Amino acid sequence: MPELPEVETVMRGLDAVLTGKRIRRAETRRADLRFAFPPRFSARLEGQRVLGFRRRAKYMLMRLEGGESLLIHLGMSGRMVARQEGAPVVPRIGPQGAASDARGHNQPPEAHEHVVIETEDGWRIGFVDPRRFGAMDLMPTAAEEEHRLLKGLGPEPLAAEFTAAALSEKLAGKRTPIKAALLDQQVVAGLGNIYVCEALFRAGISPRRLAQSVAGARAERLVPAIKQVLEDSIGAGGSSLRDYVRADGEVGRFQDRFDVYGREGERCARCPGPPGCSGIARIVQAGRSTFYCPRTQR
DNA sequence: CTCGACTCCTGCTGGC
DNA sequence: TGCCAGCAGGAGTCGA
Numbered sequence: 001m002p003e004l005p006e007v008e009t010v011m012r013g014l015d016a017v018l019t020g021k022r023i024r025r026a027e028t029r030r031a032d033l034r035f036a037f038p039p040r041f042s043a044r045l046e047g048q049r050v051l052g053f054r055r056r057a058k059y060m061l062m063r064l065e066g067g068e069s070l071l072i073h074l075g076m077s078g079r080m081v082a083r084q085e086g087a088p089v090v091p092r093i094g095p096q097g098a099a100s101d102a103r104g105h106n107q108p109p110e111a112h113e114h115v116v117i118e119t120e121d122g123w124r125i126g127f128v129d130p131r132r133f134g135a136m137d138l139m140p141t142a143a144e145e146e147h148r149l150l151k152g153l154g155p156e157p158l159a160a161e162f163t164a165a166a167l168s169e170k171l172a173g174k175r176t177p178i179k180a181a182l183l184d185q186q187v188v189a190g191l192g193n194i195y196v197c198e199a200l201f202r203a204g205i206s207p208r209r210l211a212q213s214v215a216g217a218r219a220e221r222l223v224p225a226i227k228q229v230l231e232d233s234i235g236a237g238g239s240s241l242r243d244y245v246r247a248d249g250e251v252g253r254f255q256d257r258f259d260v261y262g263r264e265g266e267r268c269a270r271c272p273g274p275p276g277c278s279g280i281a282r283i284v285q286a287g288r289s290t291f292y293c294p295r296t297q298r
Numbered sequence: 299c300t301c302g303a304c305t306c307c308t309g310c311t312g313g314c
Numbered sequence: 315t316g317c318c319a320g321c322a323g324g325a326g327t328c329g330a
Contacts, residue, residue, distance in 0.1 A: 003323060034306080034325085058324075076324050077308075112308080131307045133324055149325095176301060185325080192323055240323080261323095286302060289321080 002074045004058060004157070004190030005233035006240070009252060010080055011053050011060045014125070017082055018050045018062070021119040029114050034075065034135040044068060044138055045117065057153050057189035061144055069141045071149065075133030081110055085122035153189040157226050162188065164219035171211040171219075178214050179207035180286045182226075191226065194239070194261045197291045199226040201260045201268070206297045207283075207290045232257070260291040268293040 002010065026045035028037055038044075048064040055061070062070040115127035115136060127136070139147050154170065155162045170187045171178070181187050182196040191199070200207050202225035205218055214222060232254065233239055239254035259269055264282040267273040270293065277295040284290070 006323075073324085075307095076322070129307095130309065131322090131324095133307070174300085180301085183324090194323060287304080 002058065002078070002238070003192035003195050004055075005195070005230055005254065006238035006252070007058045007060060007074065007190075008055055008234050009238035010074065011055050013082070014060065014062070014080060015053045017123050017125065018117075018119065019052050020050065021121060021123065022049045023047065023117055024120040025116075025118040027116045029116070033114060033129060033132050034073075035137075037136060038138045041136070041138065045070065056144075056150055057156070057185055058192070059150060063141050067141055068138050069144050071135070071137045071139065071144075071147065072127070073135040073149070075129060075131060075135065077131040078127065078129035078134035081113070081126040081128050083124050083126075085124070152186055154184075154186045155188060157188050157190055157230060162223065162227075164223045167223055168215040168219045171214050174211035176211050177207060177285055178205060178209050178211045179290050181211035181214075183286070183288075188226070190230075193288055193290075194258070195226070195229055195233070197261045198229045198259055200297060201292060202229060204296055204298065206294075207285060207292050209298070260293065263291060268296065270296045 023045050026042040028041060031037065044066075045064070048066050048068075051063040051065055053060060053062050058073065060072040062072065064070065110126055110128055112130040112132075113126040113128045114132070117125045117127075119125075127134070135149070137147070137149070144150060155166060167188065171181055174181050179196055179200065182191050182199070183193065197207070199222065203218070203222040205214060205222055209218075236254035236257065237250055237252035239252050239258070260280050263280045265279050268277070268280050271277040271279070273279065277293070279293075280291055281294050282289055282291050
């Protein structure tokens with residue numbers, strides 16, 4: 001569900017609520033998410049002060065003063081639910097979950113809330129993940145990059161090192177479609193199904209094109225398109241097919257600005273529509289939907 | 299090695 | 315109106 005812009009938005013929300021605070025209590029409601037929690041998971045969180053956050057690809061890393069870091073991955077359906085003791089508004093950091101009225105009264109118990117973290121100043125952060133494709137783990141802060149989930153990740157798409165030349169090098173020899181290659185986190189880390197579709201549209205590149213043929217001028221168009229679509233979405237607070245609420249209570253609105261994702265049959269922004277073109281197409285690649293304009297993406 | 303198919307899990311929706 | 319197949323933003327594993 002969440003791709004880089006949504007993870008970045010959630011991380012900023014967590015940072016605002018948790019950084020500088022001490023964790024009073026932590027609790028797991030089941031033994032595992034995607035994989036089992038590490039030994040003494042709750043005990044290793046309790047009493048720790050949160051030093052700060054960073055994001056790597058779609059992973060969030062929360063630094064603790066004791067020298068460990070908490071890794072958080074939202075998977076497809078994960079979100080963070082934040083509430084404050086006595087506060088009327090219930091911010092949901094992530095796609096919308098169980099409803100509450102405007103004052104936060106009669107809050108139903110959140111289903112699939114697998115982890116709860118409480119701060120000493122009365123914030124309660126819940127990790128809600130119905131499909132349990134998400135994950136949490138603890139590791140030494142000094143060895144974050146050695147973690148099995150982070151080791152081997154490709155470059156951050158928003159980093160200066162992610163250039164057309166760097167991308168072309170990664171794609172050289174790849175005979176898989178460019179769509180699938182961009183979903184490979186070892187090629188570039190943080191893109192998912194939505195933003196790959198959107199970036200390829202902006203760059204005018206067919207998702208079916210062989211990855212190895214995206215070099216030269218095409219790579220020079222694709223890299224800025226990736227950066228721009230991610231920055232646009234972060235600026236809008238991320239996106240969701242459902243409502244998306246940030247820590248400040250604002251709603252992520254980038255889904256209103258999708259050019260192709262979820263728009264099968266609609267006229268694309270660059271085309272006159274029939275009879276010149278038949279609109280945005282949906283195909284299935286590697287088992288996942290791809291949306292694109294067959295006329296302008298080559 | 300590279301690539302696509304399959305798998306994990308639950309919820310929502312769209313088409314009958 | 316109601317039901318259920320199909321699909322969903324991720325990513326690891328397996329076998330060809």
